[in-house]
Amino acid sequence: MTIYDISEKAGVSIATVSRVLNGAGNVSAETRKKVLAVIEACDYTPNAFARGLGLNSMNTIGILCADSSDLYLANAVYHIEQELRENNYNCILCCTGYNLEDKKKYLNLLVNKKVDSVILVGSNFISNDDKENDYIREAAKEIPLLLLNADFDCENVYCSLCDDFKSTMQATSHIIKSGVKDILYLYNSKSYSGLRKLSGYQSALTQNGIPLRMELMQYFPGNHADLPAIADFLSSLDQNIKYHAIMAADDNLAIGAIKFAQKKGLSIPDDLSVIGYNNSILSTCCEPELTTVDNRLEALCHHIVRTLIGILNNTEMAQKVIFSGELIERGTTL
Amino acid sequence: MTIYDISEKAGVSIATVSRVLNGAGNVSAETRKKVLAVIEACDYTPNAFARGLGLNSMNTIGILCADSSDLYLANAVYHIEQELRENNYNCILCCTGYNLEDKKKYLNLLVNKKVDSVILVGSNFISNDDKENDYIREAAKEIPLLLLNADFDCENVYCSLCDDFKSTMQATSHIIKSGVKDILYLYNSKSYSGLRKLSGYQSALTQNGIPLRMELMQYFPGNHADLPAIADFLSSLDQNIKYHAIMAADDNLAIGAIKFAQKKGLSIPDDLSVIGYNNSILSTCCEPELTTVDNRLEALCHHIVRTLIGILNNTEMAQKVIFSGELIERGTTL
DNA sequence: CCTTATCCATAAATGTTTTCATGGTATTCC
């Protein structure tokens, strides 16, 4: 069943059928009605590939993310997909892992699949070593690229991010204000965003006249989805490192910290304050519930899709938008 | 840059270029080398839409799921995407929510987008009211459909599922063997799979000579991602309902139960045993860690993709495969 | 009667895959 069959049965040309299908003008109400009736009767739908060939688009957006099983990324993907779908776009999901070669490979694959644009979800697509970002610049020559939670200056690249520096600084300050000064910073990522958070922690201490201590900035090298491993990591730390609060770079790490405290018999928040980051489902699974930073994921996703739709409609759009995080006070802080 | 440009520069016909590109036979080594050199030099990649039109396929699989932010479904999507990608397929993700009309709409949309097949992730796509499953039968006339965690007999529909009845029965029996007989069953879904689990619970009781009590089978009507709400639900139950164990239909519900116990000051597992289902990340986030049923998600996903690849290569494949779950004993049971 | 607006049809363009025909080379059989 093709557009020819429809045109024949309706007694019009295929151009007219096409116009009816695409809601273009220059079709009389009568003709439109007649054609629509035939389309309905035949249960005809246009061939998507031929349409794609003619329009050079299939209304498809690529979503690149390192690991869609990660709580945070999964949520981002969910919100983006939802919003795209409401705007009549579908998305091809492609998980790259954290290897640079795979990121290149799959970004290229999406470009070659002729998606209208690619949204790169997560700060890990931008390297601190700028040479490694050339693959982004290359792809941006072909189609617009949107970065969620990353900051990158480049023609045809648009960024939506949360001010992780400020948010972490505020969260850390919140602990300091409660009277606790020896705060362990626990992090898992050295991405641009990861390092910005670390700076926020340092800045909060410095502003409050607290000297920085290297042994209080601990990098957890494992997988942050392995919660017991996080607790074990903290247990294995030098017993001489004393602290009464943990500022964690994400909720997973914070939950690991809580597990550690529970095993050690520490009372939260009296013996140990804990703050997480992301406001994920994990932050409500413990008792007391986790104080955390809401980094406005939903707003970011909403904004990034709005930007994308704008770009695809040839509207001028802001290349960078920065949201502010919000501290959600729950039970793990004083 | 089209196949014509390549053919011209290489001094061959477009048919030969196409043959080289697709690894088809009947091309001399010399010609192949020459053509490949030109392709390389021009950085040529075939137009995906034209290719799709010619082959009536773009190597794309649709993934339908109700809610990809759900821990369990997100994991399923992750494993499936991973495995498909390794087999040179990409996937279009489409979240439907739990409304029947939307499920129909988006399944149709994927079919019209000309995906090679659709994988429906989660038992909620099959209704207990069989008339409501007609949209599945309709779509199956067009392309093969694969169901993860659902059981449905229909030509061109293939199912991979876990024996939820048996698994729940075994888990419940495990509690009974520990000496606890008053077990609350907490569930959130009345899908086919949800009801199978409930039957498993009932069967375990019956087999052990324990009378069924309706008030011990509690349906939680809210969103199982709202953990505090689950705890509140349990708190709101009639205080006269006495029980010393909770068998939950998924880990979220179990974590809610643990929160409830912690608030009430109950000791786990001494005062209250808890078993979850799915072996998700939530099962390791609490202290003690949650005893749960591993329903072989990874194996199911692996199998479903293998089946799909087989079907697309016209190999005869089993229409239904049932895996057995495994009880993971952790700290919330005696 | 001319102009303009409205509407529609023909044809070109999109870029592949694949069938069929052809010419040439190698193999086999007598």
Place this chain on the structure above:
DNA sequence: GGAATACCATGAAAACATTTATGGATAAGG
């Protein structure tokens, strides 16, 4: 050794199903 056969590499052309530019026809208005 020559004819028949098979096979292989190649190219021309058809098929895939749309969108859209161009221009022609008809009706309405001045």
